[in-house]
Amino acid sequence: MKVQGKVIKYGDNVDTDVIIPARYLNTSDPQELAKHCMEDLDKDFARKVGDGAIIVAGKNFGCGSSREHAPIAIKASGVLCVIAETFARIFYRNAVNIGLPIIECPEASGDIMDGDTIEIDFEKGSIVNVTRNKEYKAEPFPAFMQEIMASDGLIGYIRKELGTEKI
Amino acid sequence: MRNKDGFQEELIKIKIYNANKVFIAKKDPDADPDIHSVSIFFHTRCLSAEINQGGNRYGNDDDAKNTVLGNDITTPVAVKEFRKIGVNRVFDVNKIAIVPDHFTPNKDIKSAEQVKFIKEFAREMGIVNYFEVGQMGVEHALLPEKGLVTAGDVVIGADSHTCTYGALGAFSTGVGSTDMAAGMATGEAWFKVPEAMKFVLKGKPSKWVTGKDVILHIIGMIGVDGALYKSMEFTGEGVHHLSMDDRFSIANMAIEAGAKNGIFEVDDRTIEYIREHSTKPYKIYKADEDAEYTEVYEIDLSAIKLTVAFPHLPENTRTIDEVGYVKIDQIVIGSCTNGRIEDMRMAAEVLKGRKVHPDVRCIIIPATQKVWKQAMKEGLFDIFIDAGAAVSTPTCGPCLGGHMGILAKGERAVATTNRNFVGRMGHPESEVYLASPAVAAASAVAGRIASPEEL
Numbered sequence: 185m186k187v188q189g190k191v192i193k194y195g196d197n198v199d200t201d202v203i204i205p206a207r208y209l210n211t212s213d214p215q216e217l218a219k220h221c222m223e224d225l226d227k228d229f230a231r232k233v234g235d236g237a238i239i240v241a242g243k244n245f246g247c248g249s250s251r252e253h254a255p256i257a258i259k260a261s262g263v264l265c266v267i268a269e270t271f272a273r274i275f276y277r278n279a280v281n282i283g284l285p286i287i288e289c290p291e292a293s294g295d296i297m298d299g300d301t302i303e304i305d306f307e308k309g310s311i312v313n314v315t316r317n318k319e320y321k322a323e324p325f326p327a328f329m330q331e332i333m334a335s336d337g338l339i340g341y342i343r344k345e346l347g348t349e350k351i
Numbered sequence: 352m353r354n355k356d357g358f359q360e361e362l363i364k365i366k367i368y369n370a371n372k373v374f375i376a377k378k379d380p381d382a383d384p385d386i387h388s389v390s391i392f393f394h395t396r397c398l399s400a401e402i403n404q405g406g407n408r409y410g411n412d413d414d415a416k417n418t419v420l421g422n423d424i425t426t427p428v429a430v431k432e433f434r435k436i437g438v439n440r441v442f443d444v445n446k447i448a449i450v451p452d453h454f455t456p457n458k459d460i461k462s463a464e465q466v467k468f469i470k471e472f473a474r475e476m477g478i479v480n481y482f483e484v485g486q487m488g489v490e491h492a493l494l495p496e497k498g499l500v501t502a503g504d505v506v507i508g509a510d511s512h513t514c515t516y517g518a519l520g521a522f523s524t525g526v527g528s529t530d531m532a533a534g535m536a537t538g539e540a541w542f543k544v545p546e547a548m549k550f551v552l553k554g555k556p557s558k559w560v561t562g563k564d565v566i567l568h569i570i571g572m573i574g575v576d577g578a579l580y581k582s583m584e585f586t587g588e589g590v591h592h593l594s595m596d597d598r599f600s601i602a603n604m605a606i607e608a609g610a611k612n613g614i615f616e617v618d619d620r621t622i623e624y625i626r627e628h629s630t631k632p633y634k635i636y637k638a639d640e641d642a643e644y645t646e647v648y649e650i651d652l653s654a655i656k657l658t659v660a661f662p663h664l665p666e667n668t669r670t671i672d673e674v675g676y677v678k679i680d681q682i683v684i685g686s687c688t689n690g691r692i693e694d695m696r697m698a699a700e701v702l703k704g705r706k707v708h709p710d711v712r713c714i715i716i717p718a719t720q721k722v723w724k725q726a727m728k729e730g731l732f733d734i735f736i737d738a739g740a741a742v743s744t745p746t747c748g749p750c751l752g753g754h755m756g757i758l759a760k761g762e763r764a765v766a767t768t769n770r771n772f773v774g775r776m777g778h779p780e781s782e783v784y785l786a787s788p789a790v791a792a793a794s795a796v797a798g799r800i801a802s803p804e805e806l
Contacts, residue, residue: 197575197576197664199770199772199773201751201752201770201772201773201774201775202772202773202774205752205774205779206424206453206751206752206753206775207752207753209424209453209454209751209753210454210458210459210461210462210465211461211465212427212428212431212465224773224774224779225773243576244575244576244579244609247575247576247609248511248770248772249510249511249751249770250425250508250509250510250511250513250525250526250527251424251425251527252425252428252509252527252528252529253424253428255527256428270576270579272576272579272609273579273580273609273611274511274525274526274527274606277526277527277530277541278526278527278528278529278530281527281529281530281533282527282529328541332541337529338529338530338532338533338541339432339435339436339529339532339533342436342533342536342537343435343436343437345537346436346437346438346536346537348436348437348438349437
């Protein structure tokens with residue numbers, strides 16, 4: 185699978201409280217959550233995402249709370265992928281579990297600038313910076329996680345394991 | 352997608368219920384390759400099982416009573432995901448705990464609907480440990496107090512501060528709602544085996560210095576991603592000088608350094624706590640002498656000063672003598688980090704015979720009904736109320752900007768909670784300073800960040 189989009193760039197330690205503030209956690213509706221995604225960090229976020237964008241961030245993206253509402257809000261807002269130098273671990277597993285594409289790539293995180301257009305090839309683990317004509321390589325996910333992602337997240341994977349996928 | 356030097360790209364599943372394969376002390380080629388156990392964490396990375404003597408597999412796992420946890424924010428999403436799995440019952444009605452504590456007592460109609468939704472699920476499934484307002488407390492104070500977690504347990508919780516139970520020598524870690532759903536259905540979760548960091552604690556903390564100061568000091572030293580993906584292990588003779596409440600505070604904030612879990616070596620105080628609160632059997636794991644660590648830190652508890660984390664990250668720490676003049680509008684004393692009885696006693700010791708500054712709102716929230724009742728019996732509420740503080744029923748409330756103490760634009764709070772991110776307690780332009788109950792209470796009196804020694 186390949187995706188292409190414009191980059192919205194953020195710094196280190198983007199926490200789950202700015203991704204989706206707790207005052208909106210009295211709902212779990214993805215579209216409702218998407219309306220408020222990143223609003224305490226970047227009021228123009230929704231406009232910037234438009235029909236699809238890629239977030240590139242620094243270290244420890246998604247630190248803080250375990251709220252799955254954070255990757256849900258990002259996914260529902262139309263973000264195609266999040267690239268970061270590192271991810272906080274709960275955000276990382278939540279993203280894998282719900283099928284939000286994420287890539288850990290320090291080189292890409294440091295090099296890509298806000299507004300660049302990039303193309304990601306998930307099978308090859310390659311990130312091409314179309315604007316700057318550069319390519320960055322990311323390690324592929326371990327096999328177990330690839331299986332989860334190929335099953336459209338953990339629930340799909342569990343359904344296969346339990347044999348309930350046809351129910 | 353990571354494959355750093357030394358990082359073990361190993362995925363394991365942990366059975367979170369009793370099964371023959373739960374406590375495999377070493378990776379055994381004869382064992383099911385997909386199912387390794389918590390003991391792999393303990394054995395290869397930090398704590399090894401006593402069961403390892405004389406053989407390299409299977410402990411007495413009959414005793415394993417482990418838990419899947421969720422709250423009123425994370426459980427609604429988990430229930431929706433659970434419904435998609437296609438099973439009509441949970442793996443064990445006794446091993447799931449649902450604690451509506453974040454926006455409860457329900458702060459608005461939407462929150463009430465969420466709680467109603469999960470309560471109906473709990474009743475439908477026959478989940479035993481559903482805690483209604485009146486029995487409810489802040490989940491990570493409640494579960495140990497109810498005896499639902501003991502040493503050697505495995506707990507996954509759809510709440511990041513699930514790492515708190517490491518104080519009891521349990522492996523416990525925060526996960527998301529989908530993990531909670533899968534855990535409720537199957538009793539399993541997937542994990543990467545973490546690397547471990549060792550913190551060797553020495554000496555005795557000085558007066559007023561608590562576990563909160565110790566963990567803030569550590570986070571200040573290693574940063575909010577200093578333990579990313581890793582297990583933080585606390586050991587050394589200094590541990591004996593830390594009360595269980597101190598240890599809960601420390602393990603609780605392991606996540607604030609990015610850790611997978613924080614775990615303490617079990618000692619007499621741990622056993623005493625477990626025996627007082629639980630009838631469950633427990634199991635003690637100790638570190639191998641040749642266990643590998645990515646880092647080993649020695650920490651002299653006697654040298655730690657009262658510590659405050661400035662906005663907007665828990666790593667922005669300053670010792671009390673470095674804080675300067677910071678005027679304060681609100682104090683919150685409570686939360687899963689510092690809402691236990693010792694925290695209440697410490698706040699009372701500072702507030703006794705004193706008055707909260709007229710410009711300050713001081714909100715005190717005992718974390719559970721038991722803490723509440725004990726504080727009341729000890730006369731602490733008389734002290735709080737005479738001082739001009741407000742006492743609330745148990746709730747996470749203001750810690751995450753939910754309710755019961757939201758900050759206006761430009762306001763500043765000193766809180767005994769665990770996060771000071773942008774907008775955490777209210778307006779995005781408000782500020783939270785993290786500190787111990789002693790510093791919070793002293794600041795309430797002074798109207799600025801202060802040490803109890805200054806009063």
